[in-house]
Amino acid sequence: MPDQRKDNAEETLSAFAVEPSHDKATLDFYLKQHPELANELIDLSLELEMADPTEEDVFDTDSAIVNTAWAAFIAGGATYAPITAASFTREVAHSLGIKSSALMGLRDKKVEIQSLPIAFSTRLSRALATSVERLVEYLAGPQAMPVGASFKSDAKPEQKSKISIEQLLAECGHTPEQIANILRED
Incomplete structure (x- = not known):
């Protein structure tokens, strides 16, 4: 061996x-x-x-x-491109049936990865042309700070707590029915 x-x-x-x-x-x-x-x-x-x-x-x-x-x-799987902020396009949002603002929340790592249903994670990883493992690794990282946030504040900007995917979708204007459909288990 x-x-x-x-x-x-x-x-x-x-x-x-x-x-x-x-x-x-x-x-x-x-x-x-x-x-x-x-x-x-x-x-x-x-x-x-x-x-x-x-x-x-x-x-x-x-x-x-x-x-x-x-x-x-x-x-062995080296054909995947790394996930970057540019990976989160309007087409990805459309393929998932979510608003661009919700996709930007995912891009900025605002969501607790434990709140993502497996089927949704799978659909998102396919839309991003990556593996679920790489997607989880990306989303588990620290939240992205808004560009220029430190210049617009007198105090140092603080990281907000991550939220559930349901909360993100609701904050972005999805109805409860839309959220249930988006997060459905296939």
Whole structure:
């Protein structure tokens, strides 16, 4: 079993090495996918950052092992784009049957993730072209502060408590019937 674990680690590190960019977002993505390889990934990232760009590639990108690692990584779900504020479009709101203001509340992470029904989370993740796991991870983050909030206040703006999805939809003007339909379990 240890040999298989070592092979998987080598495949993952090789896949990271052939990434076109080794920026923070790429490193964070690999760290979330493979937390057991945190030290190795960080070390490799630093090595790649310090490498002389005039030198030849350290890794043989024509290597069968590198190509196999890359294919395995892609097959493992690496095709999802990260969720960003720009992911929350009018089309996403329309596909869910919610008002744009409600979608903006989700975008700004105002909702308690425990209040999201599984079916709604699944529909939202599909509309955002991501996995439910990544959606939950995104929504669990700290709330986004309104742009310029600190400039419009004499005191430091404070984070509000997160609210339930039902409360968000009601505050955005959805009727109880609409809320029941939006949050229905398929």
